[in-house]
Amino acid sequence: xxxxxxxxxxxxxxxxxxxxxxxxxxxxxxxxxxxxxxxxxxxxxxxxxxxxxxxxxxxxxxxxxxxxxxxxxxxxxxxxxxxxxxxxxxxxxxxxxxxxxxxxxxxxxxxx
Amino acid sequence: xxxxxxxxxxxxxxxxxxxxxxxxxxxxxxxxxxxxxxxxxxxxxxxxxxxxxxxxxxxxxxxxxxxxxxxxxxxxxxxxxxxxxxxxxxxxxxxxxxxxxxxxxxxxxxxxxxx
Numbered sequence: 001x002x003x004x005x006x007x008x009x010x011x012x013x014x015x016x017x018x019x020x021x022x023x024x025x026x027x028x029x030x031x032x033x034x035x036x037x038x039x040x041x042x043x044x045x046x047x048x049x050x051x052x053x054x055x056x057x058x059x060x061x062x063x064x065x066x067x068x069x070x071x072x073x074x075x076x077x078x079x080x081x082x083x084x085x086x087x088x089x090x091x092x093x094x095x096x097x098x099x100x101x102x103x104x105x106x107x108x109x110x111x112x
Numbered sequence: 113x114x115x116x117x118x119x120x121x122x123x124x125x126x127x128x129x130x131x132x133x134x135x136x137x138x139x140x141x142x143x144x145x146x147x148x149x150x151x152x153x154x155x156x157x158x159x160x161x162x163x164x165x166x167x168x169x170x171x172x173x174x175x176x177x178x179x180x181x182x183x184x185x186x187x188x189x190x191x192x193x194x195x196x197x198x199x200x201x202x203x204x205x206x207x208x209x210x211x212x213x214x215x216x217x218x219x220x221x222x223x224x225x226x227x
Contacts (some may be wrong), residue, residue, distance in 0.1 A: 004155070033214065042116070042202050042217030043156070049210070055211035081180035091155060101215070103148075 020078045021107045025094030037089040088104035116218035124224040133188040135203030145186040184212035198225045
C-alpha cells in the first residue's frame with residue numbers, strides 16, 4: 001500500500017464548470033477526511049466519513065460541494081458551478097480509528 | 113472557539129543552527145497537539161504528536177516539541193537544522209466534533225535554511 005492517493009493532482013477549470021476529485025485512502029482505514037488549503041493558510045476541515053457514512057460537514061461546505069464514499073473505500077468530492085474562490089489545494093486524509101491520520105498529496109484546483 | 117496561532121510566517125536559519133517554531137493554541141479541553149511538515153507539492157507528514165504524559169515529545173527527523181499548559185504552547189525545536197528541513201511547518205490541535213474529531217491547523221511557518 002503506497003498511502004493515500006488523490007487524483008487528479010492538478011485541475012484547471014473555467015468558472016461555472018463542475019469538477020470531481022477522487023481520494024483512495026489506505027485500504028484498511030475506516031475514517032476519511034477532506035480538507036481545503038488556500039495560499040498562506042493551513043488546511044481547513046471540510047467533511048468526514050466513517051466507513052460510508054458522512055458524519056460531519058463544515059459550514060465552509062456550501063451547497064455546491066458534495067462528497068461521497070459509496071462503499072466505504074474511495075471518496076469523491078464534487079464542486080458544482082465552480083467559482084474563483086474555490087481555487088485551492090484539496091487534501092484527503094485517512095486513518096484507522098484514532099491512529100495517526102495520513103494525508104494525500106492533494107489536488108490543486110485553479111478556477112479561471 | 114478552538115484555534116491555533118503560529119506567530120512567525122517565515123523563519124530563516126543557518127544550516128547547523130538550532131531552530132524553534134512557535135505555536136499557541138486555544139482549546140477548552142485537554143488538547144491533542146500535532147506538528148506536520150509540508151514540502152512543496154507534497155502532502156502533510158506527521159512529525160510528532162502529544163496526547164498525554166511526558167510534556168516533551170520526540171518525533172521523526174530529530175524534532176522535538178514541548179507542551180506547556182500554562183502558556184498554551186507547543187513549540188517545535190531541533191538542535192541542528194539541515195538544508196533538507198526547509199519546508200512549511202503546521203501546528204494543529206485535535207478537536208472533538210459530535211461524531212468524530214478533526215484537526216484545526218495554524219497558518220503555518222515557512223522555514224528557510226541558508227548555507
